[in-house]
Amino acid sequence: QGGIHAGGVNLMHLRAEQIVRHGVVLVPEGRQVFPELSVLDNIRLGAFLYPQDVEARVEEMLGRFPRLRERLHHRAGLLSGGEQQMLAIARGLMSRPRVLLLDEPSLGLAPKVIAELFAALDQLRRENMTIVLVDQMAALALSLADRAYVIEGGRVVAQGTAAEIAANDALAKAYLGAH
Template sequence: MSAERPELLGVGGLSTGYGAEPVLHAVDLQVRAGEMVALLGANGAGKSTLMRSLSGLHKPLQGGIHLGGVELTGLPAEQVVRLGLVLVPEGRQVFPELSVLDNIRLGAFLRPAGREQRVEEMLTRFPRLRERLHQRAGLLSGGEQQMLAIARALMSQPRVLLLDEPSLGLAPKVIAELFAALDRLRGENMTLLLVDQMAALALALADRAYVLENGQVVARGTAAEIAADPALAKAYLGAHG
């Protein structure tokens, strides 16, 4: 099904790093419209560096990043968000002293039209946030903060949503709730690129997957193909979850 959809996010020959040593080596990656793609790999494989590079937070050394045919390479992060590529960062990074409501509203900074209607949509999507609406975000549980971070990102009306380790540090019940919310987004044809340590869960939701190792793509295929590969299953779906 996804093979007939147009490419929305394209990455070609992307190399980037910190200082002299590249962390990513000529990474090629494609996300099609309405598709969920999982990006798997061990700690230190370069997943977060790739997400930071895509979102304009880290400048690549070489290669190109395109969103709907528009070149993003070298653009500042705010411009990348304005064009529709939005990162939910690892560690959630909500504003702890601000209320839940103000955190959500901040997501509409670049797209203020219809803001309050979108706030209401987020509270319908994440009912637990409605119960906490006027509390300081720093008082929320980890799972609630993660939902808040996703709601804030959705307020900017992304064309592609990047999720960097959303389940990190969450209890199993909360992870199930979080992945159910991501599945609903996928059902609404939201385009998603997901990095998560819960590889089996990520593959259960995703259409396709890429595996990064030492900053290089070492495997790609449908989620079912990656899940069925015995070497990959041993590396990513066994003891590592």
């Protein structure tokens, strides 16, 4: 029940490209890069609705994710999981979103790569990007979040500021793996 609105527009029955035009972009679980295309081509694909100044925006993404510059002409399918996640986020950012939806970005990544990825997400947050993050690594997600929602069985069972959720002992035991 309910709806999804951005800028006063109901997005529920729009096609994907229409939703992107309204500033909402999803970086899906599993990254879903185009494995046979180069890193550069994957990044450029994110600009398909906004082809102006593509090369300047590619350069911005390479500055944001320096690991990608080293692999720019490699096939995306040969990247590590963390590099593929960075590539998927860079591709999403190429469409100039107002809201970036991230589904399980830390899934299957090494701790060092997760730290690097979340540092990049924190930088986006400081640049006033609205990020909706769904991640089972709750403590890490809370470190980045302003607001948090705990969902169980498709229902919101708790909500509040990230600090309130993190400080709630009962929630920490039940959902955050605290002892």
